[in-house]
Amino acid sequence: MTKIRAGSVKFEHVKKTFGNFTALPDLSLEVEPGTLVTLLGPSGCGKTTTLRLLAGLEHPTSGRILIDGKDVTMLPANERDVSMVFQSYALFPHMNSLDNVAYGLESSGMKKNEARERAEEGLKLVGLAGMGHRLPAELSGGQQQRVAVARALVLEPQVLLLDEPLSNLDARLRRQVRTEIRELQQRLGFTAVYVTHDQDEALAVSDRIIVMKEGHIAQQGTPRELYEAPASAFIADFMGEANVIPCEVLGVENGIAEIRVGRALHRLPAANAQPGPAQLAIRPNAVTLMPDDKGDFPGRVAHSAYLGDHIEYEIETEFGRLFFVDSDINEPLPGQTDVSIHFKNRGLALIAQ
Structure with a gap:
């Protein structure tokens, strides 16, 4: 042919x-x-x-x-x-x-x-x-x-x-x-x-x-x-699942936005966002859960499930219940453990309101 x-x-x-x-x-x-x-x-x-x-x-x-x-x-x-x-x-x-x-x-x-x-x-x-x-x-x-x-x-x-x-x-x-x-x-x-x-x-x-x-x-x-770079919360959630939470854009310079989320500041591609309220899409594998109080915002383990090569967690936070996955299966976090959510360098996307 x-x-x-x-x-x-x-x-x-x-x-x-x-x-x-x-x-x-x-x-x-x-x-x-x-x-x-x-x-x-x-x-x-x-x-x-x-x-x-x-x-x-x-x-x-x-x-x-x-x-x-x-x-x-x-x-x-x-x-x-x-x-x-x-x-x-x-x-x-x-x-x-x-x-x-x-x-x-x-x-x-x-x-x-x-x-x-x-x-x-x-x-x-x-x-x-x-x-x-x-x-x-x-x-x-x-x-x-x-x-x-x-x-x-x-x-x-x-x-x-x-x-x-x-x-x-x-x-x-x-x-x-x-x-x-x-x-x-x-x-x-x-x-x-x-x-x-x-x-x-x-x-x-x-x-x-x-x-x-x-x-x-x-x-x-x-x-x-x-x-x-999802253009909306719908796209962020539909393209592979995401937690979408509110954040604040403090300023934009050269296409990079400085945002406040929880108690932390981050710099991300601006995605047409302007200073003011916005949304942050967080992929389930874009965080590390730590039993300390130094992360971006605190939470508490509400549910966990072992799936062989990773553990799925549902975490109660000030933004509601969020879904995360962790590849560390050796030290699973038991229910009701207080944790803080540390963002990784990838898996975060800013969505303009």
Whole structure:
């Protein structure tokens, strides 16, 4: 299989309503050719509607959708140069893997011998060479998922769409298969739009993440940008969990803010904050818990749980109950222990009010 010609994607002020419900009020976004962009967000945020609009399974109420510069807004699904990997895989149970992969090619008019040859190549591409004779029921969940990806890729689409492709796999297999998808995308250079509600999955596979909330883009950027510089408390908590507490910005100079939190002063990237009230996002692993009174603010252990390589703590503080993790499993802090919270150098982000 040759390297797939990657196409760009553009939504221009797309609105989508279902009766009286507006799923997408006014969506504009771009996907660069050869990149993997993830639409991330909670249930009902509009990410699946966006994917279905791009696939041609729905049509917008208003606005335009372009693929590689071509207006496809009202084109049916079979006239768009896209392929989709569904959450359920949608494999034909009575067909073996080879026939499943070749089906789309044969349906488009390709001769059977040529279709089967390309299907064999597609199975080899996803690590299933020699397994074309197996029925879906004879494959593991991860193997079925790879057959679905091969079936989509052999059509050589300009854009590959993936709708929650790993949701039916267990945690360990999800890690393995997401790595395979990412390596395949980078090797072949195709454009991919990936939908998930799993933050770890999005961080692991994406060139860029678009976080959606109630049909709007809440924030977009690289995985590192969204994790380390969230624009809101919603993003901070959604991208990997965070404790969000109030703080005060004392001053800003050269993009660095001096803040007061509890009884301590810190300097952080300003993130558009101005002097006055603000919020501080604290990642669970961004602190050290010490049985002293010299930290940023005091607390008391309300609950702890041993999880093998770390301990989870819930700490009662003046800001409410906060969640932290500690890799020191040799000396766990018992319940009702008075502690102070010491901030580390990483895992803190200032959020403007």
